Structure formats: C-alpha cells, structure tokens
Amino acid sequence: MKKFINAPDDVVREALAGVAAAHADLRVDVSNQIVVRTDAPVAGKVGLVSGGGSGHEPLHGGFVGAGMLDAAAPGEIFTSPVPDQILAATKAVDGGAGVVHIVKNYTGDVLNFQMAAELALDDGVRVETVLVDDDVAVENSTWTAGRRGTGATLIVEKVAGAAAAEGQALEAVAGVGRRINESSASFAVALTACTTPAAGKPGFDLPDDEMEVGVGIHGEPGRRREKLLSAKEIVRIAYDAIQSAKPLQPADRVIVIVNGLGATPLIELYLLFGEVAAVLKDAGVEIVRNLVGNYVTSLDMAGMSVTVCRADDEILRLWDAPVRTPALRWGT
Amino acid sequence: MKKFINAPDDVVREALAGVAAAHADLRVDVSNQIVVRTDAPVAGKVGLVSGGGSGHEPLHGGFVGAGMLDAAAPGEIFTSPVPDQILAATKAVDGGAGVVHIVKNYTGDVLNFQMAAELALDDGVRVETVLVDDDVAVENSTWTAGRRGTGATLIVEKVAGAAAAEGQALEAVAGVGRRINESSASFAVALTACTTPAAGKPGFDLPDDEMEVGVGIHGEPGRRREKLLSAKEIVRIAYDAIQSAKPLQPADRVIVIVNGLGATPLIELYLLFGEVAAVLKDAGVEIVRNLVGNYVTSLDMAGMSVTVCRADDEILRLWDAPVRTPALRWGT
Amino acid sequence: MDIPLTRTWITTVATTIAEQSDYLTQLDSAIGDADHGVNMNRGFSAVVAALDGYEATSVGDVLLRTGTTLVSRVGGASGPLYGTAFRAMGKVLDGTDVDDRDVAAALRAGLEGLQKLGAAVPGDKTIVDAYAPALEAFDSDLDNGGTLASAASAAADAARDGMRGTTAMQARKGRASYLGPRSVGHQDPGATSTWLIFRALAEVTDRAAPSTVEA
Amino acid sequence: MDIPLTRTWITTVATTIAEQSDYLTQLDSAIGDADHGVNMNRGFSAVVAALDGYEATSVGDVLLRTGTTLVSRVGGASGPLYGTAFRAMGKVLDGTDVDDRDVAAALRAGLEGLQKLGAAVPGDKTIVDAYAPALEAFDSDLDNGGTLASAASAAADAARDGMRGTTAMQARKGRASYLGPRSVGHQDPGATSTWLIFRALAEVTDRAAPSTVEA
Ligand SMILES: Nc1ncnc2c1ncn2[C@@H]1O[C@H](COP(=O)(O)OP(=O)(O)O)[C@@H](O)[C@H]1O
Ligand SMILES: Nc1ncnc2c1ncn2[C@@H]1O[C@H](COP(=O)(O)OP(=O)(O)O)[C@@H](O)[C@H]1O
Ligand SMILES: [Mg+2]
Ligand SMILES: [Mg+2]
Numbered sequence A, B: 001m002k003k004f005i006n007a008p009d010d011v012v013r014e015a016l017a018g019v020a021a022a023h024a025d026l027r028v029d030v031s032n033q034i035v036v037r038t039d040a041p042v043a044g045k046v047g048l049v050s051g052g053g054s055g056h057e058p059l060h061g062g063f064v065g066a067g068m069l070d071a072a073a074p075g076e077i078f079t080s081p082v083p084d085q086i087l088a089a090t091k092a093v094d095g096g097a098g099v100v101h102i103v104k105n106y107t108g109d110v111l112n113f114q115m116a117a118e119l120a121l122d123d124g125v126r127v128e129t130v131l132v133d134d135d136v137a138v139e140n141s142t143w144t145a146g147r148r149g150t151g152a153t154l155i156v157e158k159v160a161g162a163a164a165a166e167g168q169a170l171e172a173v174a175g176v177g178r179r180i181n182e183s184s185a186s187f188a189v190a191l192t193a194c195t196t197p198a199a200g201k202p203g204f205d206l207p208d209d210e211m212e213v214g215v216g217i218h219g220e221p222g223r224r225r226e227k228l229l230s231a232k233e234i235v236r237i238a239y240d241a242i243q244s245a246k247p248l249q250p251a252d253r254v255i256v257i258v259n260g261l262g263a264t265p266l267i268e269l270y271l272l273f274g275e276v277a278a279v280l281k282d283a284g285v286e287i288v289r290n291l292v293g294n295y296v297t298s299l300d301m302a303g304m305s306v307t308v309c310r311a312d313d314e315i316l317r318l319w320d321a322p323v324r325t326p327a328l329r330w331g332t
Numbered sequence C, D: 001m002d003i004p005l006t007r008t009w010i011t012t013v014a015t016t017i018a019e020q021s022d023y024l025t026q027l028d029s030a031i032g033d034a035d036h037g038v039n040m041n042r043g044f045s046a047v048v049a050a051l052d053g054y055e056a057t058s059v060g061d062v063l064l065r066t067g068t069t070l071v072s073r074v075g076g077a078s079g080p081l082y083g084t085a086f087r088a089m090g091k092v093l094d095g096t097d098v099d100d101r102d103v104a105a106a107l108r109a110g111l112e113g114l115q116k117l118g119a120a121v122p123g124d125k126t127i128v129d130a131y132a133p134a135l136e137a138f139d140s141d142l143d144n145g146g147t148l149a150s151a152a153s154a155a156a157d158a159a160r161d162g163m164r165g166t167t168a169m170q171a172r173k174g175r176a177s178y179l180g181p182r183s184v185g186h187q188d189p190g191a192t193s194t195w196l197i198f199r200a201l202a203e204v205t206d207r208a209a210p211s212t213v214e215a
C-alpha cells in the first residue's frame, strides 16, 4: 500500500485537521468528526446535514458552506458515521426550522441516520430524511437493500441547499431533494480496485485487460466483469443502463456529471464527457448544465461514474443559485 | 494500460471536444488545439497565453477565463505545443496591448514559445515572456536546462491574470508574473509512475515500498529514490528542500498549494496540508491563502507537490481578485 | 449467568474480534468494503474501555453498556445492528445473576431487535443466518435438559454451520447485495463475527461451568 | 545530391523513424517523458505528406519544407531543434543538384542552427553528441577523397559512436538533466534519432552511388 498517511487509524482525523487548517469558514470538530459552517445555525433556515463514510472526498465535507450543506458527519473510511456524530451535527445546524438529513442508501448510513433522527426528535428537532438511491447498476426491490446512493447526492445537496438558503420550509426542502433523486440515475465503471488504509491491499484483483462494470463507491466489485472497452463503448454501456432503468426522452433537459472515482485523470474525464455529450445529442437530450471532475470518489480507484438528472426550470434555478463551499462555488 | 480512451493518438483532441461540450464560455479549436475565452480579444487588455504538454489538466485549459488566462495552447501528451498553435492563440487574444506568454521552463516549451514570439513580433504583436522555474528539486545553473516550472505556474497565471484584468500594462503584468516566480518554490514526491497513452506502460518501475523524491510532472524519475516514509516525514523533506533553496523567514506570509499529481485522493492531500500547516506554523510562517486539490497533474501519477509563494499585500489583492474559469473560480 | 461472567464474555469477544480482525476485513473485502474487522475491533475495544471500572448493578447493565458503546462507536451496518441486539438483551436482564432461560430470552430479544432494525430474514446472507440457528440450538439444548454451557456450545456450533451456509447464498441485504449473483461463493463477514460472539459465550460458560468430569 | 535523392533521404528517414518509434520512446521513457518516438514519427509522417506532390525547385526547397513541417508539427524539444537544423540546411542549398561540399556545408549550417537555438555543446548528452562527430567524419572523409556515399557512411558510423558515448554522460541539457547523476547509464534518445537520420543518408547515397564493384 502506498499512501501519504502516517497511520491507517489516524487518516480521517488527520485529514480533518488539514480541512480545518485550509478552510477558515468551516468549523471542524476533529475528534468528533463534524464539519460545520461557521455561521451555523442560521436562525429560521432549514439545516442540511449529510454524511457517510470517508474516502469519497470532496463529498461531503467539501460541500459544506453557503448555499449547500450546513454540516457533514464523515465516518471512518467507507464506514457510515455513528448516531452521536450525526446528532451533534444536526443540533449544531438547527436554526428552529428543522433539519434535512441527506442519506445515501446503504444499510449502515440508513440505520445510523435513522437512530440519529430519533435522538434528534427526542431533543425536539424535526428531521426529514432524503434518501438518495440513484445507482441504476443495482436493481431496485423491496426485498433487498435496494439501489445505492452515488453521484446524485451532490445534486441533491446543491439543490436542496439552495432551497434552504432561500428560506423554503422543511418539507419543501426535503421535497425538492427527493425530486432530484427520482429524476437522477448514475452508473459507474472501474479500471482498478481501491485500497483502504486498514486493508492495505486492493479490494479485488482486476486483470490488466478487464474492468468492473456497475461498480459502487466503496471498493466492492461491480455487477459484472468485462474485457476493457473503448471510452465510447463504456459510455454506451452506462447510457444503456440508465436508459433501461430511468429512460430519458427526446427534448429532456439534463444536468450531467462525469465524475472521477479518485485516480482517473481529468483529461480522461473530459474525453468521457465528450462521448456522453455525443450520445445524448443523438438521443435528442439537451445537456443544460454539467460538472466534470472528482466529486464523489472512492479513494484511489481508477474509474468514472456518469450521473444524469432531468431538470426543470425550478431545479435549474436552484442549481444556478450561489454556492460557496470548498469544492463547489459559483454565483455571487 | 487501463485508460478511458479510444485511441492513444486521439486523446488530446477528443478531450478537447469534451472541454468544448462542457464549457460554453470557452472557444475551443479542437483541430488546432487552442482554448480561448469567448470574449477574446478584449480591446486594450493585455492578453495572457500559456500552454505546454497535455496531461497536466486542469493546467492550462482549465484556467482560461475571466481574471486568468485568455488562451491556452495544449500540446500532445507531455509535448510542448508547436509555434503555429501558440501564434494562433497569441493573435486570438491580442487586444492591442500586447500579450504575455507564461512558459514553464522546459527546453521544448521554451523553444516553441520563443519561435512563436518571434513570429508574433513579425505580425506586430508585442510579446513578453514569463518563465516559470519553481521546482527546487533541480539545481539552478546556467550550464543546464535549469529548474522546471510546476505548481507556481497556477499562481503566476492567477496573479498576472488579475493584473491584466484590472488594466495593467504589458510590462507590469509580466513583471508581477516574474515576481511570483521568484517568490515561489515547489517540491514533488511520487508514489507511482504515470503511463502515457503512447508508451502504454509506466515510465519507471517503483517497488511497493519506495518513492521517487524530487519528481517532475512528465513522468520522469525523480532526483532520488527512497524508502517510503510517513506523510509527516515526506512533508519534512519537501520543506527542507524549499528552505535550502529559497528560505522562508519567520513572519513571512505565504500562499500554499498542496497539489495532487493525478491519482492521489483528496483525503491524502488534506492530510498532507495539515502536515504542511504544522511545519510552517513551527517556522513562524503564516499561510494566508491555500489550495488543496489536483491543479497541476501528471496523468495518473500518484504523488503530490507542495508549492509555497511568499506574498505581499499587492499579490494577495491580485490573488483575491475575481476569477471565473473551469477549475478556479471565486469572487463576483 | 452473573455479572462477572457476562463481563468475561464481552471481554473474550473483544479479544477474539481483535485476533480475527484481519480475517473479518478480508471476508468483507470480497463482497463488501473491507472494514468489518476494523469496525468490530474499534467497537469492542471501546466496549472494553467503557466497561473498565464501570459499576454494573445487573447483568443487563453490562450488555446495555456494550450495546450503547457499539452504537456510538462502530458506525456502518454492524454498529447499529449489534448495538441494538446487545441493548435489547440488556433490557430484559435486570438481575445480578440470571438463569439460563433468562439468557435464552435475552438472546431472543437481541435477535428480534436486530431483525426489526435490519429487516433481514434467514437466507439473506447476514448476521441473522448465524444468529437465528444459534438461538434455536440454544433453546432446544435447554429444552433437552442442557446447561448454560452446553446450550452455548450447541449455539456456537449452530452459528458456525449457519455461517458456513451463507457461502452458498446470494445476498439480499447489506452491501453484498449490490453484487447480485457474484455474492454467491463468499462467506458473510457479519455471520462470521456472530459465530465468534457465540463461540466466546461457549468458551466462557464452559470454563465457568461446574466440572462435569466424573468427580 | 539532387532533388529526388534528397526526397528519398527524407522518406527513408520517415520509414526508419516509424520503425524505431517504440525504441526511441522507450529510451525517452528512461530519462525523459516517453514521447521522443511519437514526436519524431508524428513529425516525419507530416513531412512525407507535405512533400507528396510538392514541386521543389531546389534541393534546399525539400529540406526547408521538411524543417518547416517539423517545427509546426512536432513540438517538444526535438521539433524546433531538428526543424531549425533542416531549415538551416535548406537555406544554403539552392541548386537542383548540389555537390558533396555543398552537402557538407549544409550539414554544418544545420548543426550551427541547432546549437544556436539549443545552446548544447558536446558532452551535454543531446543530439549534438551524435551530430557533431558525424559532421566531422563527413568532412574528413571528403578531405580524404571520399564520395558522398563514403562520407555519409563515415558520418553514420561516427553518429553511432557518438550516440553510444552518450550513455556514460550526465545530461546537462533537456529533460534528462533533471535526473542529475541518475541520467548516467542511459543512451540519449535525441542522439539516437540523429544516428537514424545519418544512417538513412548513408543508405540512400550508397544505393544511388555509381557501382564501385570492379566493373
Ligand atoms: N439488514 C441487515 N441485517 C442483518 N445484518 C446485516 C444487514 N445488513 C448488513 N448486515 C451484516 O453486516 C455485515 C457488514 O458489516 P460492516 O462491514 O461492519 O458494515 P458495512 O456493510 O456498513 O461496511 C454484513 O456482512 C452482514 O452480515
Ligand atoms: N538543448 C538541446 N540541444 C540539443 N538537443 C537537445 C536539447 N534539449 C533536448 N535535446 C534533445 O531532445 C531529445 C528529446 O526530444 P523529445 O523527447 O522529442 O522532446 P522533449 O524532451 O520535449 O520531450 C533529447 O534526447 C535530447 O537529445
Ligand atoms: Mg463500511
Ligand atoms: Mg515531451
């Protein structure tokens, strides 16, 4: 294992110390692992909290700031945070208007956030939960853990964050977040496995001419293994998966994210975006906004995900609203 | 080789097609490999052109936009652009006030920009060149190619871009760029070699317990190979190299960039930044601005560089000035 | 089962988990995210610290504190699930020395709490696939006149068999479910830690049991 | 040397470079950035296309067009350097059939142009370390009554020796200089492509030469 770390057990806290040193407009509680906007709680504003395992940076801590999250609760590497942590974040951002929990659909995240929400309610804080489950590589079913939350989380956080910033009420903020989730689909392909500091070696072996298709963001193998294909063919696989799960229609307007999983160079992500743009153009779908870069990562995994979110005027207005966080910033 | 590409020869142009699709406020000439601000040339404003081999994204195309570069000329992977390309970019951004070339100190970059500057002069465009050579891993000497240009390039582009945006004259814009270069020092360490699409295999073999110290951004081996050390010790090596080449004094105020070389996860970069902050604090040096992320990369190399730039009020004012590019954006 | 024995059970679990941490993480690496050993070890190390010097007034106190600590220190899926199970056990054991049927009831309460929270049923390739047969074996050993030690031993064996049975299953819950058919052929990490927990119970109750050798 | 022979030289260089592209890139991988073969191949492919159908009115025309194409298509260090060298050669050869001494003068002009631009001297581990001895051998072969073919052959041999000599050198120019002492022990890619260029000249002039076998 080759990493810039001191000791596997200290990675998350030492990285948080770096976040604290880098971002004066964030309040970082290193030992309790909470990242909060310095101006929180904003009285009368719905608070937004997200969290999950670490190793997906900039998600979530990099999205804390004006117009997006009020707090993030990063767990250990690939391990969802504990209820106490989430509760502390929730209380830190409650400005009296309630708090929205944005939760990626993994058993651990769901259970820990659920426990935290119950504890928050005991303390008189109203909590609405938005569950994100956009990864169409996994089939949906009430009998299973269902789909995973991946790239759409960023869009939910941005759009719900903008709704909260403009003073929308708890149910409305949660509502637009859920609408984003329903309108979104993601699909990921990995070229290498990632290595967690604790495990010290890659999660799986992948021959030099193969790829994992329909991979998650926690180093788990994908739905299937295939011979490595060209960028064009890989984008086609992702597009087909999205089309069969959540079909796009001609004239749909979409926000597209071509996201790197951590070790894929930006030049490849732009090349992939070019392929996505070509495929969507053929389908008559209009890309109205996009992001190309590393946003929802999986440590040092070489890989990419494509997220597509159907957007109406309201969603675009909220997407375009000002945001000022370490990893996403635009507007005034 | 595992990459999201179609064919090695097409990578640069296909990625540029992606850039064109992603950024409506850039004019991308895919076949001639030029990225220009849509509003260029701005009459009366000094134009800023940079360029170099591709594979360092977001450098330089990602820094084209208001408040920073007017154009970028990306060459083939790790190959400096050709004079025609640089000339075309230069002419596209000349608003009558002359053009500054920001050139990283590599033989190829220097020679091709020099030829382009001569051709531009023939066409009546005044050109000033700012040579960036901040990498203290290489010793300076008039008998050699000298130091390489790396992370400080971003700071030169940002600060000179702000100077040009506020209407400073050609010599002044170039002057502040040169001042940044003189005030800056960088040092890089790699954990893996990168693989160019053309070569198809890593540039060098590095055992699992070793690192390349004082590495460049073109996949070349470093000044020496060492046993892998902890993040704290690695930061100490970088700091010592910077201190012995361009010593920082107590009470100095600095801009710090902890930069990923392409395959290093953000969580490690933040951890490293925490170590840099600790070392500088001990030295009495104040970090007044910082960036943590992938800015000047080397394809899929796992590695990091630290750049330190001594900053006065004037430099900080220009650093803080609004910038609106794909990879760097703040202010209004 | 008295307070000291309960403590010994939990500290033995902690020791076993520490020893088997890499193995659990390795199992989780194949069909999960390579953290189950680390998670459990972080949790039970914290439990040992939390019990150190803690003045429990009932068996339930020890288990409640164990569960609460797991909830607040583990995270992931296993933290809330095991935490809830231990808390549920603790809630029904308010004596300083509880009898074997009380232990059986507590184990049942633990499984119910875990299943209520996680909604897994036998066959989903989870903790439940080791825990449910262990509980059944524990009960029927007592029904057949067994002791705490023999019941715990039967439970451990059944947990082991249940754990082994997970290898053939396709996961329907937890992270392994994302793998679909590719989850088949790998032993479930959570079922494995459940076996370790029952094995520790069998060990400590066996050591504590009045010698059954012909005396 | 006439226009057709000059064309043949350049197309032969192109073929050789295409064949040796991977080798050159591999050499550049050890002490550079793994692109010298790709660079040279891109350049000479473009040169072949640029010369195709081009109506040259002098030997110099062919070389000038070669150099201009290299400058505008190669990039990197080698593009301007080789481009300038060929352009400098082209500028001094304005006949349709130039004599051997003209060729020698042109080669000298090429080296001078290259050195003026790149500031490298012998011993810096660059193109110059193959080019300078090649030029010297070319001149002295002519001085000793040699033909174009024999001079080119001597130049190619000297270029090869010069190229081999670069292995022991520590680079002071170009990308390999960043490696400091670690650049020692590796053959310079640019010196190697220079040898290929001279070897091509030797080949084509030998084929074109009046048969020297006892007739
Ligand atoms: N819904 C559930 N019910 C019971 N056990 C579950 C459930 N989901 C997951 N598990 C168990 O949790 C184990 C994984 O725990 P762990 O690796 O610590 O958490 P995570 O999956 O969050 O990384 C699985 O092996 C499985 O036995
Ligand atoms: N200043 C110089 N003078 C002469 N030759 C040089 C000089 N600098 C570099 N070279 C030659 O250029 C070769 C590298 O060319 P190439 O790989 O195409 O360009 P780059 O170094 O820009 O990647 C080196 O092997 C060396 O022979
Ligand atoms: Mg986990
Ligand atoms: Mg190069």
Ligand SMILES: [Mg+2]
Pocket: C028, C032, C033, C034, C035, C036, C076, C175
């Ligand atoms: Mg796990």
Ligand SMILES: [Mg+2]
Pocket: D028, D032, D033, D034, D035, D036, D076, D175
């Ligand atoms: Mg090269």
